[in-house]
Amino acid sequence: MRVMAQVAMVMNLDKCIGCHTCSVTCKQAWTNRTGMEYVWFNNVETRPGQGYPRRYEDQEKWQGGWVLNKRGALKLKNGGRFKKLAHIFSNPKLPEIKDYYEPWTYDYKNLTDAPLGDDYPVAEPRSLITGKPMKIEWSSNWDDNLAGAVEHGPQDPMVEKVREQAAEKVKFAFEQTFMFYLPRICEHCLNPACVASCPSGAMYKRNEDGIVLVDQDRCRGWRQCVTGCPYKKVYFNHSTGKAEKCTMCYPRVEVGLPTVCSETCVGRLRYLGVILYDADKVTEAASTKDDKALYEAQLGVFLDPDDPEVQRAAEAADIPYDWMEAARRSPVRALISKYKVALPLHPEYRTMPMVWYIPPLSPVVDALTETGHDGEDADNLFGAIDTLRIPLEYLAEIFTAGDIAPVRSSLNKLAAMRSHMRAINLGDVPDHTIADSVGMSAQEIEEMYRLLAIAKYEDRYVIPTAAVGDAKALEESAVPDTCSLDHEGGPGMGGDGPFGQDSGSGKKQLPLVSIENFHAARKRQTSDEEPADVREQQ
């Protein structure tokens, strides 16, 4: 057993309102640079829809992820090592910028500089790639809220798959349509195909927290990672000629703060926490023959931090105590392994993704209520799940390689939770058969309810800091070993430190963390009281 820790995420799709706040704040923080205009480390897709980049799930075209070879061993879908090197001079499967979208700005200057005339001056769109006037025809969320669904919806690769089996299940007629939002970031997979595709060895998975990163000094721009990633979450910076990707906001996670997308999520639907897994079992689990068994296989890789044997192995593997503690309290582990309501995104890509999703139930309740039934009655709900507006088959294509059982089980648990909690809210005695029917105890249901409905900041984000493990190193680094003035730019030049241009003047070498600030910030962010009350308490 080789115990490793992974910072993982779960998103509760029921709560996503598709506001794109996560995308926008992520873009502000990470990709508002030349060369990265078209890049969204975090994007929110309306499903059914083509996604970003267009039809990225069509692996017959884009060749991402892993497949099993004739001997049943894992092989990159885009070809083995020799094939990759033979294709190094051009990557035939690389998406072009136009497959994402051509980024643009507007010619705002014309609004003020246009000569006097009869017409209002307009700000025409200008391509950020060519600088020429362009016609805006696509973007990262062009089919947002099913815009143009009649035209674009059928092109969703997952819709195509479902229709092969049950043509009448997916409809785009206005009265019969359905949709939900799917926020996506890098999956920080346990068996990352991008890392395996990188010829230079520039991409790596961090030992401490499992975050997958690109070493910008080692990347040589061969672009194989872009193809390797089946989720198309590695991007090519066309200005620097290097690959870039979601960093799981590691500078924040290292000091115990949630990622920007989680922090700013309006619906508070994201959960962050540690999961322990057995690194020795990953390859075996990813090589599971049956696509539909991959979900269970991945669950089998995760380790229980309460198991004494795991604890001993973790100690041997130098996993700090606070990480073990975090693994025990991990909301992510609870949703994935304990309640089994969260499901992986496309396990059939065999990358063992680590950003999981709780499938959406809300449309069922609404649909039921509209038909005059009691939307929160257990019997009605259970019956309705199989005739969902969002067909189970479609959800299953996304989350469980087409196996309906885990999706139904997850939705049944959510439905049971609603009925159970409604009874409690109305002062009735909850019917224990409801909990029994989904294989949970009343207590478990109530705990799950707490986690899903009212979990506070510190319950949603249980992130051990890298700093505690490295407290000593941190103390030392707090005192810069060089004069803060003797760097590029010279005395008084100032510049962007970790705290932005205005924090301190010219102290670029400040370490990223200051322990007091961290705790103060955390208190401020997590307290439910008015700031005035906080002041009184102190």
Place this chain on the structure above:
Amino acid sequence: MNTLLWGVLPYVAVALLIAGTFWRFKYDKFGWTTRSSQVYESKLLNIASPMFHYGLLFVLVGHLMGLFIPESWTDKVGMDEHLYHQMSLYGGTAAGVLAVLGIALLLYRRRTNTPVFKATTANDKVMYLVLLAAIVMGMWAKLTNSSPSHGYDYRLTIAPWARSLFTLQPDVDKMVGVPLTYQIHAVIGLLLFALIPFTRLVHMFSAPVQYLFRPYVVYRSRDETQLGSRKERPGWERTKS
């Protein structure tokens, strides 16, 4: 003049190549990339780029054979000058044509595709000029000095000179009387060597052969010595906000 061109220039070029590469590696790892333009345009690149690169690799093999396998060795295995010439003429021309066609297509693409052209720096333009000149002059030298049955035997003049460079006693006299086209090709070639570390051509040194031998998934630990932000480095522009 002869001493300068054939006794001094090669060493200057190689010194620049080595020192420049070392310097680039030390100070500009971030800029060390292929700077691929494939995300702008893929169709033409998928044909032209492999054509050019494979062509050039064959050309390289041809040069290594021509310059560093002495005529006496090929004679010993029973390959006479005529046979060698045939091989060099047809094989070399085929490789050269591949490379020339490839680079012609790449240049056409670079000029006509707006995003690709906009991504072309002055550095790139100089590099393309020298690279194209070297390839074209090479083809010209070979083809104007050859007929199907007989060709200029550079293995008696240029090759011994090239080998003598490694003994640090350059046999400058061997280059006297070599056809002018060959001489120009050699000088441009040396110039190209000197340019490599300072242009995007450096990517040739990161041919990822190690990919064949390493495990698929790479694990790395956080750099304990690197907490907080690091010093600014070349190429890391500030964000404009």
